[in-house]
Amino acid sequence: MKRALVSASALLLLALALAAWVESRRARPVALTPTLTGQPEYCLTCHDRASVPEISPSHPVKAFGCVVCHGGERLALDAALAHSTLRGGRNPSDLSVVEASCGGSACHSGAASDQRDHIQRVQTSVQATYAGAIAQIRYAFGAQPDLQARLGVVAIADPEITTGTGLPALDAFDPAQETSPAVQKFAQNCLNCHLSAEPRPGPQYTRFTGCAACHTPVAGTGVQLTGAGGQVNAPAQPIHRLTIAIPYSQCNACHNRGNYDLRNLQFNPRADEAGRSAERPYDRLHDYYQPIAQFTQCEYELDCVDCHTTGEAMGDGDIHSNKAEAQYIQCRTCHGTLAEPPLTRTIGDANDLALRLAFLNPVIDLQVGDAIVVTEKGEPIWNMRQRPDGAFELAGKVTGARYTVPLVANSQCKQKPDQQESRYCHECHAVQR
Numbered sequence: 258m259k260r261a262l263v264s265a266s267a268l269l270l271l272a273l274a275l276a277a278w279v280e281s282r283r284a285r286p287v288a289l290t291p292t293l294t295g296q297p298e299y300c301l302t303c304h305d306r307a308s309v310p311e312i313s314p315s316h317p318v319k320a321f322g323c324v325v326c327h328g329g330e331r332l333a334l335d336a337a338l339a340h341s342t343l344r345g346g347r348n349p350s351d352l353s354v355v356e357a358s359c360g361g362s363a364c365h366s367g368a369a370s371d372q373r374d375h376i377q378r379v380q381t382s383v384q385a386t387y388a389g390a391i392a393q394i395r396y397a398f399g400a401q402p403d404l405q406a407r408l409g410v411v412a413i414a415d416p417e418i419t420t421g422t423g424l425p426a427l428d429a430f431d432p433a434q435e436t437s438p439a440v441q442k443f444a445q446n447c448l449n450c451h452l453s454a455e456p457r458p459g460p461q462y463t464r465f466t467g468c469a470a471c472h473t474p475v476a477g478t479g480v481q482l483t484g485a486g487g488q489v490n491a492p493a494q495p496i497h498r499l500t501i502a503i504p505y506s507q508c509n510a511c512h513n514r515g516n517y518d519l520r521n522l523q524f525n526p527r528a529d530e531a532g533r534s535a536e537r538p539y540d541r542l543h544d545y546y547q548p549i550a551q552f553t554q555c556e557y558e559l560d561c562v563d564c565h566t567t568g569e570a571m572g573d574g575d576i577h578s579n580k581a582e583a584q585y586i587q588c589r590t591c592h593g594t595l596a597e598p599p600l601t602r603t604i605g606d607a608n609d610l611a612l613r614l615a616f617l618n619p620v621i622d623l624q625v626g627d628a629i630v631v632t633e634k635g636e637p638i639w640n641m642r643q644r645p646d647g648a649f650e651l652a653g654k655v656t657g658a659r660y661t662v663p664l665v666a667n668s669q670c671k672q673k674p675d676q677q678e679s680r681y682c683h684e685c686h687a688v689q690r
Contacts, residue, residue, distance in 0.1 A: 287299065293320050293321055298332070299331065299332060300322070303336060315616075327358070328354075344357055348469055350469045350472075381413055385452045386406070387410045389580055392406040392408070393579075412427060422577055425576075446524060447524060449524060453466055453467070454466070457514075461509070463476045469499070474503055474506070474507040476507045503655070504560055513544070551687035554686075565586055566637075568585075585633060591649070591662055593666055594677060596674075601643055603628050604623065605625060605626075607625055618654055623639065630649065
């Protein structure tokens with residue numbers, strides 16, 4: 258009896274010691290109360306600040322926390338329970354959940370006049386609707402009478418049309434309703450690059466879906482993205498980043514990986530892609546654009562975002578039938594014409610959009626009183642300003658490199674007043690490849 262009591266006591270002490278050891282190994286709850294919500298959350302118990310960096314200057318953890326964007330159970334200490342209600346897997350910017358994650362009048366679904374209508378602009382853009390490609394294929398194979406878009410990858414409406422080419426709505430493209438075998442084959446093989454589509458396999462195609470397709474650059478890093486919403490499959494480093502310093506390589510994930518064969522309705526990767534490696538990379542001239550195109554030095558030396566504005570890349574808020582309707586940046590936007598310099602305006606307000614963008618990507622120290630270049634629509638090319646000596650200087654948004662921009666005025670250019678599109682500039686200034 259005495260021996261049994263001793264054994265029981267020993268087992269009890271062992272159990273208590275084991276419990277104490279387990280308890281000592283358990284992470285202590287780390288509470289964070291974001292200023293925007295005022296509600297405590299315990300995500301940082303596991304996701305410590307050292308392993309999850311600040312996602313961007315405009316989304317500080319102290320203000321936003323995690324749950325307001327990602328969802329999840331804010332009071333849970335068990336990982337499975339905490340993650341059970343995440344939005345979009347690890348990508349809350351997927352367009353299926355972006356309104357819940359990033360919306361709100363003070364965030365990204367506010368008024369256009371306050372430059373806070375990002376979600377509406379993205380969802381109606383040609384990158385999200387794929388309306389141009391769908392319209393061209395359906396027209397080519399007799400499924401519709403003209404090139405005006407009628408269908409998108411999802412149904413979308415635009416109650417406020419602001420341009421003459423804008424459309425009020427698109428119905429959803431349903432391949433099952435198509436009678437043309439070619440259109441059905443297009444749907445099967447060619448819907449790979451719109452913002453809701455999962456990327457093709459391979460590091461050269463790597464991107465997320467939704468807003469992060471552009472604003473979280475991962476193309477060419479070797480990270481593989483799989484699953485709904487572009488969930489990360491065992492990345493080498495945590496991917497927790499939103500940026501407007503988007504390198505051309507990220508744009509290449511959709512725009513320069515090959516061509517669609519309209520005869521066979523299939524995607525053909527670049528012929529030289531298989532031989533590319535870290536030891537044999539492309540130079541910028543050959544990496545940047547499709548092989549059949551001719552471009553000038555600035556167009557391949559700069560990054561896409563150095564010229565193309567948010568209105569072109571993210572959409573202008575209207576539904577369009579093709580990319581040409583939404584694209585308006587031309588060589589003259591930055592280089593002017595024989596008769597006129599580039600359009601400019603002086604920053605007069607501390608809340609100017611140009612200053613907000615420069616805060617997010619401080620490659621240029623913009624100040625109130627600076628003269629910056631603007632597009633014909635008044636959209637700021639905030640990384641290009643006029644110096645006190647009258648010259649124009651552009652800062653690369655990704656590289657930070659400085660370029661003095663040559664002007665057409667007082668040059669030897671022989672352009673004609675009725676030939677101002679960039680294609681006319683390419684006739685003389687295209688680089689041979």
